Amino acid sequence: MSQPAPQLELRSVTKRFGGVAAVDDVSFEVAKGEIIGIIGPNGAGKTTLLNCISGVYGLDAGDIRWGGGSIAGMAPYRIARLGIGRTFQIVRPFGSMTVLENAAIGALFGRDSARLAPKEAFKQAGRVLELVGLAAKASLPVSALTIPDRKRLEVARAVATRPHLLLLDEVMAGLNNVEIDEALDMVRAVHATGVTVLLIEHVMRVIVGVCRRAIVLESGRVLAEGEPEVVLRDERVIQAYLGERYAKRLKS
Amino acid sequence: MVRGDSNRRWRRIFLILAAIAGAYALLAPLTSLDAAQSANVPLLADRLWFRLATITAMFIVMATAWNIIGGITGYAAFGNVAFFGIGAYTTGMLIAKARWPFLLSLPLAPIVAAAFAALVGLPLLRLRGHYFAVASLGVGVAVGELVQNIDYRGQPVFGGASGLFLPIYAIDNRGLFFFYLMLAAAAASIAVTWLVLRSRFGYGLIAIRENEEAAAVLGVNTTAYKVAAFSLAAALTGLAGGIFSQWNVFINQDNAFPIEYNVQMILMALLGGTGTAFGPAAGAVLLQLLIQFLGGTLPISIDIPFVSTTARPVVAQIILGLLLVAVVIFVPRGIIDFFGGRTRLSLGYLRRSLRETSL
Numbered sequence: 327m328s329q330p331a332p333q334l335e336l337r338s339v340t341k342r343f344g345g346v347a348a349v350d351d352v353s354f355e356v357a358k359g360e361i362i363g364i365i366g367p368n369g370a371g372k373t374t375l376l377n378c379i380s381g382v383y384g385l386d387a388g389d390i391r392w393g394g395g396s397i398a399g400m401a402p403y404r405i406a407r408l409g410i411g412r413t414f415q416i417v418r419p420f421g422s423m424t425v426l427e428n429a430a431i432g433a434l435f436g437r438d439s440a441r442l443a444p445k446e447a448f449k450q451a452g453r454v455l456e457l458v459g460l461a462a463k464a465s466l467p468v469s470a471l472t473i474p475d476r477k478r479l480e481v482a483r484a485v486a487t488r489p490h491l492l493l494l495d496e497v498m499a500g501l502n503n504v505e506i507d508e509a510l511d512m513v514r515a516v517h518a519t520g521v522t523v524l525l526i527e528h529v530m531r532v533i534v535g536v537c538r539r540a541i542v543l544e545s546g547r548v549l550a551e552g553e554p555e556v557v558l559r560d561e562r563v564i565q566a567y568l569g570e571r572y573a574k575r576l577k578s
Numbered sequence: 579m580v581r582g583d584s585n586r587r588w589r590r591i592f593l594i595l596a597a598i599a600g601a602y603a604l605l606a607p608l609t610s611l612d613a614a615q616s617a618n619v620p621l622l623a624d625r626l627w628f629r630l631a632t633i634t635a636m637f638i639v640m641a642t643a644w645n646i647i648g649g650i651t652g653y654a655a656f657g658n659v660a661f662f663g664i665g666a667y668t669t670g671m672l673i674a675k676a677r678w679p680f681l682l683s684l685p686l687a688p689i690v691a692a693a694f695a696a697l698v699g700l701p702l703l704r705l706r707g708h709y710f711a712v713a714s715l716g717v718g719v720a721v722g723e724l725v726q727n728i729d730y731r732g733q734p735v736f737g738g739a740s741g742l743f744l745p746i747y748a749i750d751n752r753g754l755f756f757f758y759l760m761l762a763a764a765a766a767s768i769a770v771t772w773l774v775l776r777s778r779f780g781y782g783l784i785a786i787r788e789n790e791e792a793a794a795v796l797g798v799n800t801t802a803y804k805v806a807a808f809s810l811a812a813a814l815t816g817l818a819g820g821i822f823s824q825w826n827v828f829i830n831q832d833n834a835f836p837i838e839y840n841v842q843m844i845l846m847a848l849l850g851g852t853g854t855a856f857g858p859a860a861g862a863v864l865l866q867l868l869i870q871f872l873g874g875t876l877p878i879s880i881d882i883p884f885v886s887t888t889a890r891p892v893v894a895q896i897i898l899g900l901l902l903v904a905v906v907i908f909v910p911r912g913i914i915d916f917f918g919g920r921t922r923l924s925l926g927y928l929r930r931s932l933r934e935t936s937l
Contacts, residue, residue: 380795406797414795420788422853431785434778435797444778487796 333358333522334379334410334491338388341371341378348374350546351388356491361513361523363533363554366543367567372526373415375543376493379524380412381405392491407438411489413480415496415526419468426464429454429482436487447486454486457519458512474505478512485516492516494525498532510535530558542566592917599863603631603761607754628753630875632825634866635757636818638764640839641846641858642771643814648844649852650771650780651807652787653703654711656840657718661691661812663835665819667725670742670829680747684820691816692809694721699808703801706790715840722835741830744823756825763821764859767814772855774810783807784853849905851912860914865898872897907935 332355341349349371356362366372377383379390381402390398397405406412411432420428429451433442442450455461458478463471471479477497484492494513498506506529513536517523527533533540533554540554544566550557557563606622608614615621623631640662647655665687672683702713728735736742749755774780782803785793794800823829842865850861870876872894874887885893908928909915916923 382791382795401799402791402794403797403799406795412795414792418789418792420785420792422788423784427781431781431793431798432796434781435793437797441778444776444781447778483792483796 332356332391333393334524335391336379336388337391339375339378339385339390340387341374341383342386347546349378352543352546352548353388354541354548354551356522356524358490358522359520360539361517361525361537363537363540364524364526364543365528365530365533365540366549368528369545370543370566371546372543373495374546376412376495376524376526379405380410380493403435406436406487406489409437409488409490410493411436411484411487411491412493413477413484413495413497415499417476417480419471419476419479419483421468423468424464425460425466425468425471425479425482426451426455428468428479429460429486432483432486433488437489440488450488451482451486454482457485457515458482459508474501474509477501477509481512481516485519485521489521491522491524494523496526496528498527498529506531534558589917607631607757610754611751623754625753626875628757630866630870632753632757632760634863635760635764636822637843637846637862637866638859639760639767639818640815640843641850641862642764642767643811643818644843645811645847645852645854645858646771646774646783646814647807647811649847649854649858650774650787651783651804653804653808654707654714654844655808655811656711656715656844657721658714658811658815658843659835659837659839660718660721661695661815662819662822662839663722663725663831664691664694664812665816666823666829666834667736667742667819668816669820670744670823670834671736673824674737674742674744680824684817684824687820687823688813688817691819692813695809695812696805699805700801703804703808718835718840719837722831722837725835726831737830739830741828742823744827744829746827747824752825756821760818760821760825763814763817766817768855768859770810770814775855779803779806787853845902847912849902849912851914854912854914857912857914861912864913868901869894869898907932910935 334356336355337353339349339352340347352375364372364375374383378385381397381400381404385398388398389396392408392410397408420431423431426448430447433447433450433454434444435441452461452464455464458481460475460478460482463475468476468479481494481497497513498509501509510532513523513525517536525532525537537554539552540557541551542549542557542560542563549566550560550563606627609619609622610624640658644655644658647653668687668690669680669683672678672686673680698717702710702717705713725736726739729738774783782793782798785796785798786800786803790800819834823834826833846861846865847858848861849865850859851857867876871879872890874890882890882893908931910931
């Protein structure tokens with residue numbers, strides 16, 4: 327089976343804050359149509375990595391390539407226009423707007439070749455809300471939404487930009503089991519529309535549930551990479567999450 | 579449903595009042611024409627009327643323009659008077675020194691003001707919150723000082739401390755002409771705002787106001803949008819300044835760069851309702867009427883007890899200040915909020931607002 331050409335390619339990406347390398351020499355590829363998960367303990371550099379890809383941070387070393395060209399150091403809005411959408415771990419809704427208007431902003435802007443006029447953008451926003459299960463709440467102000475719904479809205483807004491690649495930053499964090507199942511269905515539905523998904527998660531269930539491939543980060547470095555079930559049994563991964571003593575006990 | 583009916587009634591009352599006020603403002607000046615006077619039509623607009631009405635229209639332009647950067651984009655610009663002064667001095671210099679005709683030099687006022695805004699906006703709009711407010715205030719003050727004090731070979735370039743005198747624009751019914759011109763500028767600024775609020779540009783600006791990082795990752799070119807909004811506000815404000823200079827015939831630092839305009843235009847926008855197309859205009863009319871009423875320049879007047887007529891302007895300022903504190907606390911979305919058909923003025927509304935604004 328021939329490997330499809332990588333859509334996103336990270337080459338030795340490094341980001342330092344002062345003396346600390348939050349992301350240290352990270353390289354991997356994401357193929358078109360994939361769902362890939364990035365996991366790792368708190369402070370492993372997951373969100374920093376995502377900020378690097380989406381242009382929120384510049385790189386200290388390395389390169390990020392998208393469809394063959396370098397996007398390292400590009401402004402966030404230009405990266406969004408190339409078709410890379412993202413969500414924020416701490417949701418950042420447009421507070422004075424309704425749910426529909428929030429999603430419409432994504433449709434009004436976003437990927438260059440797919441920009442819509444206001445009227446069309448609102449229609450598109452309506453369709454996206456349906457996809458993520460927020461259609462019934464379209465006319466509510468954001469302040470009326472529950473936490474899980476706000477996370478859905480965060481995803482809806484990013485999906486409305488019609489990205490080729492969607493970066494999801496812990497959209498399941500803080501949700502209960504039932505809510506996680508619903509959110510998983512939402513991610514699968516978005517993926518089924520042809521969007522490549524890279525998701526950062528803390529919750530193992532999520533990674534196992536939707537990803538075919540997972541990358542484990544620890545202290546800014548790639549610790550392991552492969553099928554989620556295999557990666558999660560990796561001794562180094564267990565050690566990173568639960569400590570050396572627990573890993574030894576598990577082994578014996 | 580009772581509530582909805584009452585809202586509709588309020589809205590209708592407001593629209594009727596606005597229509598009457600608009601018709602009065604449009605038609606009253608016509609009674610000053612010779613033809614009307616010889617036909618014994620009562621004079622509804624004298625010199626004082628024209629003065630007050632033109633200034634009110636001027637403040638409609640400034641408050642509506644400020645709203646584009648301050649209300650819609652959420653960047654509290656405290657130095658917009660710089661654009662008014664730049665517009666006034668651009669037109670003034672072209673007329674007084676280069677001997678250009680007024681109507682040819684007027685279009686340059688918004689262009690120069692917008693170009694200046696783009697120039698200072700690029701570095702300034704990187705600042706947020708208080709930092710931007712203070713920095714823009716600094717620019718507002720600095721431009722006025724520069725204009726007064728720039729010398730070339732010992733001669734003041736812009737007229738210096740003695741100001742700049744313009745030749746009187748030779749036209750019949752000057753007062754009427756300049757009132758309608760300023761009113762057209764006011765209408766244009768409201769129309770521009772209305773269009774902006776319905777465009778991709780406007781949605782981008784609101785997104786920047788609500789969360790700049792989120793707007794950026796959705797594909798909004800935040801820097802370009804902010805600078806464009808700042809320049810648009812500057813262009814409209816500069817247009818008002820350009821009209822003012824020829825209308826007033828004399829400009830100097832005091833009347834082209836009055837620091838208090840910075841505060842007044844913001845208060846008008848707040849009073850009327852920031853972020854809306856008509857709010858700042860409504861606020862400008864109300865506040866201007868109130869200022870004139872308290873100052874005793876309106877035909878209708880009341881005696882303020884225990885206050886001598888000479889102290890009236892000071893007392894007027896105090897009353898104004900108290901009123902504005904009350905507005906910010908109790909009607910944070912401006913009075914326009916009552917006319918959208920969703921909310922109405924009640925004790926409950928004031929209580930809710932107090933809860934929202936006090937943390």
